[in-house]
Amino acid sequence: MVLSKDRLRRYLNVKREYSEDKYINVNPIQRGGVLSKEARLALLEWGDGYSICDFCPPQTPRLDKITRPPIRDFYQDLAEFLGMDEARVVTRCREAKLIVFMTLAKPGDYVILDSLAHYTSYLAAEAAGLKVKEVPNSGYPEFKVDVEGYASKIEEVLKETGRPPALALITHVDYMYGNFADASRVAKICHDYGVPVVLNAAYTAGVSPVNGRALGVDVVVSSGHKSWASCAPTGILALTQEMAKEVLRPSSIEGDLTKRRFAVKELALLGCTVMGAPLMTLMASFPHVVERIERWSEEVEKARFVVEQLERIKGVKQLGVKPKMHTLIHLETPCFYEVSKRHKRRGFFLYEELRERGIVGIQPGLTKHFKFNVYGLSWSQVKHLVWSFHDIAEKYGLEVA
Numbered sequence: 001m002v003l004s005k006d007r008l009r010r011y012l013n014v015k016r017e018y019s020e021d022k023y024i025n026v027n028p029i030q031r032g033g034v035l036s037k038e039a040r041l042a043l044l045e046w047g048d049g050y051s052i053c054d055f056c057p058p059q060t061p062r063l064d065k066i067t068r069p070p071i072r073d074f075y076q077d078l079a080e081f082l083g084m085d086e087a088r089v090v091t092r093c094r095e096a097k098l099i100v101f102m103t104l105a106k107p108g109d110y111v112i113l114d115s116l117a118h119y120t121s122y123l124a125a126e127a128a129g130l131k132v133k134e135v136p137n138s139g140y141p142e143f144k145v146d147v148e149g150y151a152s153k154i155e156e157v158l159k160e161t162g163r164p165p166a167l168a169l170i171t172h173v174d175y176m177y178g179n180f181a182d183a184s185r186v187a188k189i190c191h192d193y194g195v196p197v198v199l200n201a202a203y204t205a206g207v208s209p210v211n212g213r214a215l216g217v218d219v220v221v222s223s224g225h226k227s228w229a230s231c232a233p234t235g236i237l238a239l240t241q242e243m244a245k246e247v248l249r250p251s252s253i254e255g256d257l258t259k260r261r262f263a264v265k266e267l268a269l270l271g272c273t274v275m276g277a278p279l280m281t282l283m284a285s286f287p288h289v290v291e292r293i294e295r296w297s298e299e300v301e302k303a304r305f306v307v308e309q310l311e312r313i314k315g316v317k318q319l320g321v322k323p324k325m326h327t328l329i330h331l332e333t334p335c336f337y338e339v340s341k342r343h344k345r346r347g348f349f350l351y352e353e354l355r356e357r358g359i360v361g362i363q364p365g366l367t368k369h370f371k372f373n374v375y376g377l378s379w380s381q382v383k384h385l386v387w388s389f390h391d392i393a394e395k396y397g398l399e400v401a
């Protein structure tokens with residue numbers, strides 16, 4: 001095969017347009033994954049293939065047993081940090097969910113989900129052959145999940161199948177409205193029926209304090225590239241000892257001819273998971289993450305400030321529960337929609353006006369409502385974001401109180 005000149009040029013010139021030093025990127029999924037400077041160095045250092053496998057112990061050849069670099073210690077610290085007994089790094093939050101669904105439920109079983117669950121929670125359930133029941137939310141404008149609904153959904157499953165659901169999942173903070181769910185209440189309700197609880201902490205662990213033991217959950221899953229200043233793909237799976245016994249069960253297969261066995265390998269993890277640079281970025285950022293979660297209340301303060309300031313534009317209204325408890329903000333902005341109807345660039349005007357002011361990450365074309373995340377922005381960046389929206393509003397004759 002010979003690659004065309006055009007292909008070569010495009011493959012070899014892979015500069016990133018929206019890097020952190022050029023733009024303020026407020027895309028909700030981007031804020032918590034910005035690398036620490038230590039992680040950026042680790043990425044270069046450990047970029048080659050199986051770079052961390054040089055010192056894999058021959059008696060127990062497994063990623064979590066490696067001590068140079070200190071992966072074994074890191075997994076212990078990770079478990080402690082999340083208030084759980086065991087932790088593993090997998091490729092993504094969604095993979096962590098799939099692993100848990102596959103190992104703690106059987107095809108045909110039910111899993112209870114909140115109705116703000118991420119699409120990957122549904123896909124993980126589907127891939128594991130599970131059926132779902134959704135716990136409703138209050139709808140416009142708060143979209144608050146009614147956690148008491150976990151009890152009625154479990155009752156429904158009991159009536160339908162004669163046994164409780166295999167699992168319940170609660171999204172700690174959802175991707176749509178940035179609402180915080182009362183996970184400890186969910187755990188209490190589900191445990192009364194003997195149903196284990198999975199906490200999806202993709203938007204919380206790594207940016208805010210999350211302690212699975214204190215919340216009473218059985219499993220915590222999270223996303224390294226979303227919330228742990230780590231590059232993709234990295235996911236976190238943390239378990240109580242009891243769950244770990246099932247989820248991390250070793251392989252028992254034996255070759256019929258060779259009689260080969262692999263009893264040291266954890267089956268659902270297919271032996272080893274993230275064996276290179278992404279894991280090293282997660283580890284290199286860990287001290288930074290341990291420190292930054294202590295500053296969470298200031299991050300929430302920034303979010304509340306932005307909401308208060310943007311609601312000064314007539315018609316702008318924050319969706320989801322008020323006041324904000326998280327930095328992911330969803331605004332309803334009928335005023336910008338009105339502008340888009342008479343603008344030659346239609347819905348794209350807002351995106352383009354923001355980009356001219358150094359801000360990206362709000363979905364191009366959206367003006368009726370949109371979401372963004374202010375996590376990790378400095379106060380001066382936060383103020384620039386507010387100024388930009390006010391400036392755009394004034395340019396188009398909207399009223400700013």
Ligand SMILES: *Cc1c(COP(=O)(O)O)cnc(C)c1O
Nearest residue numbers: 092093094118120175202223235
């Ligand atoms: C972003 C997100 C995910 C996906 O995380 P991956 O690590 O990319 O799989 C899952 N659940 C929720 C609630 C999310 O916000």
